[in-house]
Amino acid sequence: EVQLVQSGAEVKKPGESLKISCKGSGYSFTTYWIGWVRQMPGKGLEWMGIIYPDDTDTRYSPAFQGQVTISADKSRSTAYLQWNSLKASDTAIYYCARHSFWSSYYPDYWGQGTLVTVSS
Amino acid sequence: QSVLTQPPSVSGAPGQRVTISCTGSSSNIGAGYDIHWYQQLPGTAPKLLIYGNNNRPSGVPDRFSGSKSGTSASLAITGLQPEDEADYYCQSYDISLSVLFGTGTKVTVL
Numbered sequence: 001e002v003q004l005v006q007s008g009a010e011v012k013k014p015g016e017s018l019k020i021s022c023k024g025s026g027y028s029f030t031t032y033w034i035g036w037v038r039q040m041p042g043k044g045l046e047w048m049g050i051i052y053p054d055d056t057d058t059r060y061s062p063a064f065q066g067q068v069t070i071s072a073d074k075s076r077s078t079a080y081l082q083w084n085s086l087k088a089s090d091t092a093i094y095y096c097a098r099h100s101f102w103s104s105y106y107p108d109y110w111g112q113g114t115l116v117t118v119s120s
Numbered sequence: 121q122s123v124l125t126q127p128p129s130v131s132g133a134p135g136q137r138v139t140i141s142c143t144g145s146s147s148n149i150g151a152g153y154d155i156h157w158y159q160q161l162p163g164t165a166p167k168l169l170i171y172g173n174n175n176r177p178s179g180v181p182d183r184f185s186g187s188k189s190g191t192s193a194s195l196a197i198t199g200l201q202p203e204d205e206a207d208y209y210c211q212s213y214d215i216s217l218s219v220l221f222g223t224g225t226k227v228t229v230l
Contacts (some may be wrong), residue, residue, distance in 0.1 A: 035219075037166075037221075044209065044221060044222075044223055044224040045158075045160075045166065045209055045211075045221040045224070046221065047218065047219040047220070047221060050219075059217065061218045061219070062216060062217075062218060063218075095165055095166070100171075102154055102156075102171055102172040103152065103153050103154040103172070103213070104153045104154065104212070104213030104219070105213065105219055106154075106156040106168075106171060106211060106219070107158075107166075107168070107211075108168050108171065108177070109168075110165040110166055110167065110168075111165065112165055113165050
C-alpha cells in the first residue's frame, strides 16, 4: 500500500526558517516524482513543484521558483520542503504527493497534509 | 497566467446527475494534455478520482466519469449520493511547464 506520511503541524514567526518532510513507503521511492501542493486557508490547490529522488532533478512552478526549496533523501525515502525566511502569507496546509505520468505529471497519492502557521 | 476555470458550486438532489466543467485554453487542455480530477472531502487531503480524462482508479465508484473535448473537460456524477458532498478539482499541464489545478467546485447534495 502506497503511503506518504508528513511531519506534524508547525507554528513559526515571520523571518524564521522551516523544513517539513514527507516519507514514502509501499512503492519504489526513487522511480516516481514526488512534489508539493499548497492550500491556503479556504482556498484551492496550488502546485509548487516536484523532484525525482533518484537524481534530484527538480521542477518548480514559476509562482514558487526562488521562494522555496524542494529536496529529497533517497536513503530515507523522504522528500522535503524548505523555507529560508517565512512570511505570514506562507500560512497554509502543504500536501506532498507522489506523481505519475499520463501525457504529463499528475499527483496520484497524497500525504495527510502539514499545517504551517506563520504569525508574530 | 494560465487558469483552469470551474464553476464555484453545483448542487443536486440525491440520485440526480450533476456535471462540473473545467475550461482551459490552447496552452493546456487544448495543447493535448490530459485532465485528471480530484475529490477533497471536508478536512481531508485530496484524492485522485479520475486520471487520463476518463479512467477511474481502483475503488472509485462508476457513478463518476470524465470527458474531454477541445479546450475543456467535464466530470459527471450520476446518481448523486450524500457522501459525494465535497470540493472537486480538475488538473492538467500547461506549456509554461507547470502543473495546473482548476479553481475548484463545491458540490452540495440537497
